[in-house]
Amino acid sequence: MKKNHQKENRRSFIKDKLWKGILFAITGSLPTIARATADQEHLPTAIYTADGETIDWDKVKRMFTLAAKRHHFNTASISPSPKVVQDKTIETIHYLNRFGSEEHKRVEPVRLKLGQLLNAPPTQLAITRNTTEGMNIIARSLGLQKGDEVIITNQEHVGGAAPWLTLQNEIGIGVTVIDIAENEENTCSLLERAITPRTKAISVSHITCTTGAVLPVKDVIVLCKKHGVQSVIDGAQAVGQIPVDLGYLNPDFYAASGHKWLYGPNGTGILYLNKDFLMNTGPLFSGAYTDRIFDINAGLIDYVQSASRYEYGTLNAPIMAGLGAAVDFIQNIGTVRVTDRCKQLSTRFYMGIKGHKNITILTPEKEKLRAAIVTFRISDKQSAEVCRLLVKGGVTVLRHVHENNLNAIRASFAIFTSEEEVDELIARILLLAEANE
Numbered sequence: 001m002k003k004n005h006q007k008e009n010r011r012s013f014i015k016d017k018l019w020k021g022i023l024f025a026i027t028g029s030l031p032t033i034a035r036a037t038a039d040q041e042h043l044p045t046a047i048y049t050a051d052g053e054t055i056d057w058d059k060v061k062r063m064f065t066l067a068a069k070r071h072h073f074n075t076a077s078i079s080p081s082p083k084v085v086q087d088k089t090i091e092t093i094h095y096l097n098r099f100g101s102e103e104h105k106r107v108e109p110v111r112l113k114l115g116q117l118l119n120a121p122p123t124q125l126a127i128t129r130n131t132t133e134g135m136n137i138i139a140r141s142l143g144l145q146k147g148d149e150v151i152i153t154n155q156e157h158v159g160g161a162a163p164w165l166t167l168q169n170e171i172g173i174g175v176t177v178i179d180i181a182e183n184e185e186n187t188c189s190l191l192e193r194a195i196t197p198r199t200k201a202i203s204v205s206h207i208t209c210t211t212g213a214v215l216p217v218k219d220v221i222v223l224c225k226k227h228g229v230q231s232v233i234d235g236a237q238a239v240g241q242i243p244v245d246l247g248y249l250n251p252d253f254y255a256a257s258g259h260k261w262l263y264g265p266n267g268t269g270i271l272y273l274n275k276d277f278l279m280n281t282g283p284l285f286s287g288a289y290t291d292r293i294f295d296i297n298a299g300l301i302d303y304v305q306s307a308s309r310y311e312y313g314t315l316n317a318p319i320m321a322g323l324g325a326a327v328d329f330i331q332n333i334g335t336v337r338v339t340d341r342c343k344q345l346s347t348r349f350y351m352g353i354k355g356h357k358n359i360t361i362l363t364p365e366k367e368k369l370r371a372a373i374v375t376f377r378i379s380d381k382q383s384a385e386v387c388r389l390l391v392k393g394g395v396t397v398l399r400h401v402h403e404n405n406l407n408a409i410r411a412s413f414a415i416f417t418s419e420e421e422v423d424e425l426i427a428r429i430l431l432l433a434e435a436n437e
Contacts, residue, residue: 047333055337057415064416071396071421076209076237076373076412079263081322082329089265089322096317103317104289107308110324117327117335118239120246120272126307127258127320128269131236132159134255135203137271137284137310138232139163142201146172149198151191153180154404155208160234164203174198181404184213184369188223201230206238206254210403211362212373212410214242221251236260239270241342242371243335246272253277261372261414264326265319273307287312338415342372345413345422350374352426358433362408375401377408378433386432396425 047063049056063082066072072080081089096103107127115122128134140163144150150164154177168175176199178190191202202224206217217233224231233254238244240261246254251272258268282303283290290309293302303309330338350370353359358379363370377383383400386409390396401408411425 055333055341057341058418060333061416061418066416067394069393069395071417071425073411073413073417073425074397074399075260075414076212076410077399078259078266079261079414080416081263081265081326082416084329085264085322085325088325089318092318092321102314104311104315106317106324107311107315107320110320110327111308113324113327113331114270117331118244118246118270118272119248121275123306123308124273124275124278126271126273126310127315127323128255128271128310129267130159130259130269131157131234131255131257132162132269134253134269134271135160135232135234136163138253138255138273139167141277141281141284142230143281144171144173144200147174147198148200149174149176149196151176151178151194151199151202153178153187153204153208155180155210155213156203156205157209157234157236157403159236160203160205180213180215181211184208184211184215184364185366187215188219191220192223192227195227195229199227199229201232203232203234205234205236206244207235207241207371207373209237210401210406210408210410211364211375212237212370212412213364214238214369214371217251218249221249224252235270237373240330240335240338241373242339258323258326262323262326262330263414265322267316267319268323271307271310278305278307283309283312285310285312289313333415339371341415342413343370345417345419346370346372346374346411348419348422349411349413349426352423353429353433356430356433359429362406372413373410374413375406375408375410376429377406378429381432383407383409389432390428396428 047055047059063084064080065083065086066080095101110127111122111125114125144167150173152161152164152175164175167173176194178194180187180190183190187204202220204215204217204220207214221231231252233251235244235254235256237260239256252274254272256270258264258270259266286301290303290312291301292304293300350361350363353376354361360377362375362377363373378386387398387400390398399410401410413422
């Protein structure tokens with residue numbers, strides 16, 4: 001069955017390549033919504049069990065190059081990349097240096113793949129360096145003025161909050177911070193109460209970096225449209241951790257990272273911009289690839305009306321290629337399978353520490369409000385010290401949650417994590433909690 005599945009994939013790949021080649025020859029371009037096809041040479045094909053349908057997660061784990069003793073529970077901060085991503089990045093570095101080439105053209109195929117992954121027109125997607133860069137581009141492109149207001153939550157990452165607070169300091173916008181802790185399900189009603197006639201934007205996380213709560217962002221986006229307010233979604237913890245359908249969500253702006261749950265290279269991010277914004281504003285920075293018309297003698301410049309204008313100048317083509325390979329990797333496994341696997345591991349951990357009298361879990365208990373992150377604290381212990389003890393000897397990596405003074409510990413569960421590693425982590429956490437008695 002697996003062989004038939006692989007043959008069918010190959011046939012589809014060849015058909016797609018031929019179709020795109022004919023279309024390019026006729027029109028000189030590819031369709032903006034074309035569904036990207038994975039690079040077959042860089043796909044993890046041997047990931048199935050004997051039935052050819054079930055994913056063998058031990059095989060997936062072996063596609064990463066983490067040290068054997070390293071138990072990495074911090075994908076929510078940064079993830080190692082599988083070997084296929086590393087290889088594609090290195091291969092591109094060698095190519096560029098062999099031919100002295102710049103290879104800006106390598107961006108477009110990656111954009112097509114991201115468009116497929118996120119169900120978004122590729123013309124509305126820019127590849128950035130990280131979520132923070134995307135959030136800054138958004139904040140500084142909205143034309144906010146003194147007295148305008150932006151609403152955020154108290155669970156935002158510094159990269160999602162700092163751009164707004166900086167504008168507060170620089171030009172005098174108002175930033176309203178609402179408390180959604182332990183009340184994530186009612187985020188929309190809390191936001192609506194905070195809206196005033198001066199509110200220009202609402203900026204929230206799709207999944208919070210603090211407790212891993214999945215916020216009702218579709219409802220937030222609908223709320224924004226109802227009040228004529230711009231919706232800005234920080235998707236750093238969402239893309240790759242859960243399926244993200246931008247066509248369904250229809251936000252005004254969405255920023256995400258490639259180096260977390262997508263398992264892509266460091267220094268990669270994704271920025272989605274609504275069509276009206278692209279048609280009616282210019283780029284934040286300008287240079288090569290931002291221009292549609294450029295005539296230095298006539299003093300003329302006009303800009304491309306697509307998100308690619310944010311990819312100005314010479315780019316890091318190798319990590320762009322690596323990001324494309326990471327999307328192939330995720331797509332070949334299947335986003336739903338990835339989500340289910342990571343949720344299974346996090347639930348195993350959640351249930352393993354739940355109920356201990358010295359452990360408080362901050363991540364919502366309701367299934368629909370959590371994904372692959374569990375945040376907790378141990379009574380009478382400093383979370384930073386707990387994390388230091390666990391990583392001693394380079395073994396178990398978690399993240400101390402200092403945001404909002406939570407003094408908590410965040411564990412995130414990725415596809416390279418085994419059930420045995422989860423059980424070992426449970427045992428170590430329970431042992432530390434017992435030490436309080």
